[in-house]
Amino acid sequence: MSEAVLTDTGDVLPGGARGIVADFSADKQAFQVPWGKAMMWFFLLSDTFIFGTFLTAYMTVRMSVRDAWPVPSEVFALSFGGEPIPLILIAIMTFVLISSSGTMAMAVNMGYRGERNKAFWLMMATAAFGAMFVGMQAFEWTKLIEEGVRPWSNPMGVAQFGATFFMITGFHGLHVSVGVIYLIVVGRRVKSGFYDRTRGNYEMVEITGLYWHFVDLVWVFIFAFFYLW
Amino acid sequence: MAYVAIADRDHELEHHDPTTFITKYIWSQDHKVIAIQYSITALFVGFVALVLSGMMRLQLGFPDSFSFITPVSYYQFITMHGMIMVIFLLTALFLGGFGNYLIPLMIGSRDMVFPYMNMVSFWVYLVSVIVLLSSFFVPGGPTGAGWTLYPPQAILPGTPGTDWGIILMLVSLALFIVAFTMGGLNYVTTILQARTRGMTMMRLPLSLWGIFMATILGLLAFPALFVSAVMMTLDKAIGTSFFMPAVISMGEQLDHAGGSPILFQHLFWFFGHPEVYIVALPGFGLVSDLLSTHARKSIFGYRMMVWAILAIGGLSFVVWAHHMYVSGMNPYFGFFFATTTLIIAVPTAIKVYNWVLTLWQGDIHLTVPMLFAIGFIFTFTHGGLTGIFLGNVVVDLPLSDTYFVVAHFHMVMGVSPIMVVFGAIYHWYPKITGRMFNETLGKWHFWLTFFGTYAIYLPMHYLGFLGVPRRYFSMGDTEFMPESAFVLNQSITISALFVGVVQLLFLYNIIVSLKKGKEAGPNPWKATTLEWQTPDTPPKHGNWGHELPVVYRWAYDYSVPGYHDDFIPQNVPPNPDIPAHDDGTHHS
Ligand code: HEM
Numbered sequence: 001m002s003e004a005v006l007t008d009t010g011d012v013l014p015g016g017a018r019g020i021v022a023d024f025s026a027d028k029q030a031f032q033v034p035w036g037k038a039m040m041w042f043f044l045l046s047d048t049f050i051f052g053t054f055l056t057a058y059m060t061v062r063m064s065v066r067d068a069w070p071v072p073s074e075v076f077a078l079s080f081g082g083e084p085i086p087l088i089l090i091a092i093m094t095f096v097l098i099s100s101s102g103t104m105a106m107a108v109n110m111g112y113r114g115e116r117n118k119a120f121w122l123m124m125a126t127a128a129f130g131a132m133f134v135g136m137q138a139f140e141w142t143k144l145i146e147e148g149v150r151p152w153s154n155p156m157g158v159a160q161f162g163a164t165f166f167m168i169t170g171f172h173g174l175h176v177s178v179g180v181i182y183l184i185v186v187g188r189r190v191k192s193g194f195y196d197r198t199r200g201n202y203e204m205v206e207i208t209g210l211y212w213h214f215v216d217l218v219w220v221f222i223f224a225f226f227y228l229w
Numbered sequence: 230m231a232y233v234a235i236a237d238r239d240h241e242l243e244h245h246d247p248t249t250f251i252t253k254y255i256w257s258q259d260h261k262v263i264a265i266q267y268s269i270t271a272l273f274v275g276f277v278a279l280v281l282s283g284m285m286r287l288q289l290g291f292p293d294s295f296s297f298i299t300p301v302s303y304y305q306f307i308t309m310h311g312m313i314m315v316i317f318l319l320t321a322l323f324l325g326g327f328g329n330y331l332i333p334l335m336i337g338s339r340d341m342v343f344p345y346m347n348m349v350s351f352w353v354y355l356v357s358v359i360v361l362l363s364s365f366f367v368p369g370g371p372t373g374a375g376w377t378l379y380p381p382q383a384i385l386p387g388t389p390g391t392d393w394g395i396i397l398m399l400v401s402l403a404l405f406i407v408a409f410t411m412g413g414l415n416y417v418t419t420i421l422q423a424r425t426r427g428m429t430m431m432r433l434p435l436s437l438w439g440i441f442m443a444t445i446l447g448l449l450a451f452p453a454l455f456v457s458a459v460m461m462t463l464d465k466a467i468g469t470s471f472f473m474p475a476v477i478s479m480g481e482q483l484d485h486a487g488g489s490p491i492l493f494q495h496l497f498w499f500f501g502h503p504e505v506y507i508v509a510l511p512g513f514g515l516v517s518d519l520l521s522t523h524a525r526k527s528i529f530g531y532r533m534m535v536w537a538i539l540a541i542g543g544l545s546f547v548v549w550a551h552h553m554y555v556s557g558m559n560p561y562f563g564f565f566f567a568t569t570t571l572i573i574a575v576p577t578a579i580k581v582y583n584w585v586l587t588l589w590q591g592d593i594h595l596t597v598p599m600l601f602a603i604g605f606i607f608t609f610t611h612g613g614l615t616g617i618f619l620g621n622v623v624v625d626l627p628l629s630d631t632y633f634v635v636a637h638f639h640m641v642m643g644v645s646p647i648m649v650v651f652g653a654i655y656h657w658y659p660k661i662t663g664r665m666f667n668e669t670l671g672k673w674h675f676w677l678t679f680f681g682t683y684a685i686y687l688p689m690h691y692l693g694f695l696g697v698p699r700r701y702f703s704m705g706d707t708e709f710m711p712e713s714a715f716v717l718n719q720s721i722t723i724s725a726l727f728v729g730v731v732q733l734l735f736l737y738n739i740i741v742s743l744k745k746g747k748e749a750g751p752n753p754w755k756a757t758t759l760e761w762q763t764p765d766t767p768p769k770h771g772n773w774g775h776e777l778p779v780v781y782r783w784a785y786d787y788s789v790p791g792y793h794d795d796f797i798p799q800n801v802p803p804n805p806d807i808p809a810h811d812d813g814t815h816h817s
């Protein structure tokens with residue numbers, strides 16, 4: 001594959017490895033994707049730095065405090081019939097969120113196949129999973145607050161535990177909530193045939209999906225750093 | 230594969246053509262109007278910051294002669310001056326102003342990819358400015374923590390503005406970051422995805438390379454500031470202890486314990502150093518185009534210039550702790566950061582050589598933009614060299630927090646970008662307004678500003694060697710300061726006030742020339758880049774009339790031998806009368 005290609009401006013494009021470079025620096029588009037999708041990539045890259053900074057700050061704080069950090073398997077346990085089961089709620093929350101990534105991926109697929117109704121319902125399922133996740137998070141927050149955990153102090157150990165926990169899970173929960181709204185807005189447009197009228201394709205579903213998968217992925221890291229460390 | 234057709238949105242735009250005054254100039258989605266809104270707002274707050282610097286200088290030159298400048302207000306002025314200059318003037322003007330105006334025009338597109346979001350970006354920026362300025366009117370006044378906002382002092386009583394000022398500052402920064410992100414995503418996506426036919430990345434004018442890389446730096450560096458602003462707000466508002474160690478303040482043990490002030494410094498400078506390049510890289514880019522155009526010569530080493538921009542951008546993320554040599558860190562870290570800091574000087578020096586070599590044997594027209602561009606080479610080289618001193622740990626330790634540092638950063642990121650700002654405004658003024666500015670006034674503006682700033686900042690290096698500390702309201706009867714230092718301080722103050730007043734020449738010039746300036750015509754500088762080839766001057770909504778331009782050559786075909794003119798615009802097709810110029814990007 002190394003024939004040179006003649007373009008409409010009369011330039012000769014190289015083939016082979018140099019062709020790859022030429023492709024990236026080609027005219028018009030560096031990536032062969034719609035504008036919205038490219039923009040979502042860049043946004044998520046920037047957002048990665050936000051969460052990256054949050055988590056780095058968390059690690060620094062956790063390693064530099066002098067008193068004991070509360071033990072996650074005890075703090076995050078739920079009792080059923082008197083038996084505390086460590087991390088059970090988090091396990092369910094994580095399962096729910098991962099399932100939502102599954103329904104989202106199916107929605108994207110249905111969108112591209114033009115099955116508007118299926119895409120819509122799958123997106124609503126995703127949003128419902130998301131709402132469930134936020135609900136369970138609210139439940140977990142309530143439980144911790146009832147046990148006396150506050151951002152500025154807590155009975156189990158150093159104050160920074162509550163501060164980092166509420167701040168970072170809160171920021172993530174905000175992302176999930178925004179995602180739910182985003183899904184509902186785009187989902188309704190899918191159902192009403194809005195995209196058939198405007199751009200004639202369902203890339204918007206995929207773009208929403210990118211955001212959703214990203215939020216899930218971030219959760220995996222938060223999960224690992226807060227609950228497993 | 231590389232040539233996917235983009236639907237020309239011509240018909241869609243006709244649809245949206247704004248008609249009323251409000252949709253045309255206020256709630257406008259046109260990148261050119263948004264650019265002007267950004268620029269005017271930025272220049273306005275810039276003037277506020279300039280006035281604040283004048284008041285600080287009054288106190289430093291003539292201690293205690295002015296009752297309205299107290300130690301408290303001095304710290305508030307210094308903080309607001311620094312933050313406004315760096316963020317709300319320079320970042321906003323280079324990216325929101327020049328980025329918005331030049332990107333679509335230079336790549337031959339009709340607008341940004343998402344004009345609505347672009348408009349919202351400006352309005353959020355405006356709100357952030359209003360929030361910032363409102364802190365002058367709240368109880369306790371604006372924060373006096375210094376533009377670096379270091380905790381714990383930034384939020385402890387005793388520092389000015391800890392009632393409301395600090396909160397407003399942090400909120401305003403967070404808003405600015407939201408605004409910047411909305412604009413920045415547009416700039417990056419537009420440059421990468423919406424170029425016209427034939428406009429390859431390696432044919433982009435260097436202005437756009439600079440703006441592009443600066444925007445990427447912003448998108449990756451502002452998150453650190455955003456996160457630290459959130460954490461500090463929590464520390465202040467609800468009493469968490471992210472950055473707050475156990476402190477006894479005014480005889481009382483505070484509720485904080487266990488936080489790390491050094492963490493804030495790392496986060497701040499992880500943003501803060503790239504921020505220096507966020508204001509420098511667009512300057513580098515714009516000045517390259519000014520030099521090439523007004524010296525009628527192709528830019529020397531275009532590819533080298535592009536790679537240098539990319540290298541500087543990448544390296545700028547691994548040098549941040551050179552601002553923290555005196556904060557205490559592992560000596561090996563100091564060694565690491567000193568090394569990376571000196572390495573970044575290499576691509577920077579390459580750029581300076583290339584600018585000088587662009588001038589070499591050029592047909593130099595000493596127009597006003599050119600004067601400012603050459604002025605930039607001087608001030609930037611000057612500030613860059615003192616940076617090499619400060620990058621070395623052992624040299625920095627005694628000089629840190631003295632006027633040597635104040636002189637250094639003002640030369641390199643104060644005066645130099647401002648030189649480019651003026652040069653670039655003069656350069657593009659004819660395109661933006663359709664009229665020429667007054668050349669004579671412009672030249673006066675340059676010479677007075679250029680020598681004036683040297684009169685301000687050269688003596689500051691010497692004060693720094695004497696050990697005069699930075700951020701001091703007054704020296705009192707400090708033993709080590711000779712009488713001459715006080716005289717120097719007076720002379721600096723007089724120069725500073727003078728330079729401040731001289732800027733009125735600029736204001737007068739650009740305002741009066743709007744009406745009185747003579748018609749500029751489409752391409753008064755005979756420049757090659759696309760923005761000078763628009764069918765209308767100033768360009769209309771949609772920029773290009775009915776057909777997008779097609780690009781056939783790089784941006785620097787000046788003085789090509791054998792051609793009847795000394796410039797060949799980027800959209801002139803190759804034909805037998807024009808000697809083919811090989812820009813090195815398209816070999817068969
Ligand atoms: C005529 C123009 C200017 C004058 C007279 C001036 C004057 C001053 C003065 C007197 C200080 C305080 C020094 C001290 O007490 O330690 C200062 C600080 C500062 N200036 Fe300027 N300045 C000017 C322009 C600029 C520009 C264009 C920038 C843009 C980068 C800038 C950025 C800063 C910063 C970041 C600080 C440090 C604030 C702090 O310590 O928190 N200045 N300036």
Ligand SMILES: [Cu+2]
Nearest residue numbers: 502505549552
């Ligand atoms: Cu730095």
